[in-house]
Amino acid sequence: MLMYKEISEIKMHSQITYMFGEGFLGTRAPFFMDLVTLIVAFLPFLVAGAISFARNKHYKIHSYLQIFIFAFSVIVLFYFEYGVRVVGGFDSFMKESHVSHDYAMFVLIFHIAISLVTIIIWAIAIFMAKKLLQLGKHRIVGLFTFAGVVLTSLTGIWVYFLMFVY
Numbered sequence: 001m002l003m004y005k006e007i008s009e010i011k012m013h014s015q016i017t018y019m020f021g022e023g024f025l026g027t028r029a030p031f032f033m034d035l036v037t038l039i040v041a042f043l044p045f046l047v048a049g050a051i052s053f054a055r056n057k058h059y060k061i062h063s064y065l066q067i068f069i070f071a072f073s074v075i076v077l078f079y080f081e082y083g084v085r086v087v088g089g090f091d092s093f094m095k096e097s098h099v100s101h102d103y104a105m106f107v108l109i110f111h112i113a114i115s116l117v118t119i120i121i122w123a124i125a126i127f128m129a130k131k132l133l134q135l136g137k138h139r140i141v142g143l144f145t146f147a148g149v150v151l152t153s154l155t156g157i158w159v160y161f162l163m164f165v166y
Contacts, residue, residue, distance in 0.1 A: 018031055019031055019032040019083050019086075020032065020083070020086070020087065023164075025037070025038070027160075027164040027165050028096050028163075028164045028165075029160065029163070029164040030083070030087070032079065032080070032083040033080075033083065033093075033160065033164065036076055036079065036080045036083075037156065037157060037160045039076050040076075040152070040153050040156040040157065041153060041156075041157060043069075043073065043149055043152070043153050044146070044149050044150045044153050046065075046069050047066075047069060047145075047146055047149050048146070049065070050062055050065035050066050050069060051142065051146060053065060054142075063129065066125075066126055067126060070122055070123070070126055073119075074119075077119075090104075090105070090108060090163075093163045093164070094163060097162060097163050097164070097166060098166055099162045099163075099166050103162075104159070104162045104163065107155065107158055107159055107162060108159050110155060111152070111155035111156055111158070111159050114148060114151045114152050114155055115148075115152045115155075115156075117148060118145065118148030118149060118151070118152050121141060121144055121145050121148060122145045122148070122149070124141060125138065125141045125142050125145050
């Protein structure tokens with residue numbers, strides 16, 4: 001007879017195995033990597049949509065959308081990190097790649113640097129919005145955030161291609 005702990009481990013295992021199954025983009029990537037890449041690819045469009053509400057003076061909708069998109073992005077980041085750690089990290093993904101490990105590592109570090117700066121600036125834009133508006137700086141911080149989101153998306157897709165396409 002199975003004990004409660006064994007049953008919960010089996011349930012947990014069956015609930016997360018989908019993450020590591022075959023992806024849906026037709027590459028070597030597991031499902032979770034395809035899903036995260038798809039979300040990252042659409043992220044600039046979601047943020048641009050939220051910005052359009054501010055441009056049309058619908059500031060409350062803009063605010064709620066930015067908070068939602070930011071929170072969703074952080075959740076996706078944790079989902080991504082969990083998947084990467086379980087699989088064994090960057091090196092395990094690079095085993096089947098035909099790209100130079102050093103080159104891919106350089107691109108990955110570049111992507112991580114842009115991503116970290118972007119998430120910090122984005123958090124400042126959201127959590128200090130009132131203060132930045134009073135100082136007349138919110139728009140410029142928002143533009144830097146948007147540029148960072150676009151660069152994060154592009155470099156993230158670049159890393160995906162290096163690991164799973166080439």
